[in-house]
Amino acid sequence: GGGGAGGGKQEVDAYPSLALALAEAAQAGQRVVLMADPRTLTLPWEALPSLRQKVGNPLPLVTRDLGVHMLLSRAAAAGGEMAPKADPAATTFIVDPVWEDEESTASENPRDGSRNAFEAFQKRAKAASQWKGVPGWASVPSEADWEGCLTTAKAAKAGARGAFVYYGPGRVGAHFLPSRLPTLDLSNAGAVVLLDRYFNDTCFRRQTQLDNMKKGHEIALEGPEELAALLSLAGAGAVALPQWAGSAFERLAALGGLAA
Structure with a gap:
């Protein structure tokens, strides 16, 4: 849970599921696609601690897309390639x-x-x-x-x-x-x-x-x-x-x- 007044800020890295998913994607050579809703689309998600490259801690390729349907449409146009x-x-x-x-x-x-x-x-x-x-x-x-x-x-x-x-x-x-x-x-x-x-x-x-x-x-x-x-x-x-x-x-x- 997040801290209250004076409790300090909570880093996104505190969520083990996100950190684990990123680590598994990097190890498997997969990429991560961020899909934010219109209200949060303009936020700098790539600046989150979990998504920043660190020495000795390789990260997967991180990209964005507008939604699942658009991602699949791109893949279909590219002959099934997700990239x-x-x-x-x-x-x-x-x-x-x-x-x-x-x-x-x-x-x-x-x-x-x-x-x-x-x-x-x-x-x-x-x-x-x-x-x-x-x-x-x-x-x-x-x-x-x-x-x-x-x-x-x-x-x-x-x-x-x-x-x-x-x-x-x-x-x-x-x-x-x-x-x-x-x-x-x-x-x-x-x-x-x-x-x-x-x-x-x-x-x-x-x-x-x-x-x-x-x-x-x-x-x-x-x-x-x-x-x-x-x-x-x-x-x-x-x-x-x-x-x-x-x-x-x-x-x-x-x-x-x-x-x-």
Whole structure:
């Protein structure tokens, strides 16, 4: 039982059933899928002590899903595989749609902008050199470009699917119409990776101006949980996106992780 006033906080690790289930899953090489109800979906469950990686205590892969029916639907679309797969070479992308992330030359915090970072990533990752898409420094993607990149990631390998990757500042959902996602067929997309929600002054000002012209329900559809649901309903095999805002360095590190 939990302690009262002055009784100290109760750690989730105190529940032996949860700790035991995680240990058994890790030992068996299984993964854990979290399914939270809408009221608790936005909570950072992965930060719980029982779900954090510890030295000498390997944890299973922890993912989320919207419900049992959606999980089984993904598995059916992937030929019975519980973990949807995507061919890295069959990937489409959109990067920094209006080119707002320029390099920082500040001596205390220098970093590459989106163009240099993405081009360097493509040189490091062999498969990424074959990706096709729209970089914001070449042109601003239209609504048709967004829909085309999301729906045409076809894999050459039999039984595999392609992927879509977005990398850029601001909210990705502010660059296209999320309400149109359920009308698209994303069955070719085995994975949708959205590396957004880092901000600078330029994109923050533009985002604020756009938000002032939108209705509340339109902004709500740009939220991470809502986008994940809409993309999943459209047929995406897996959706990976940040739930909260982060730094440009964090998103750049996540982009680099795709080369692994």
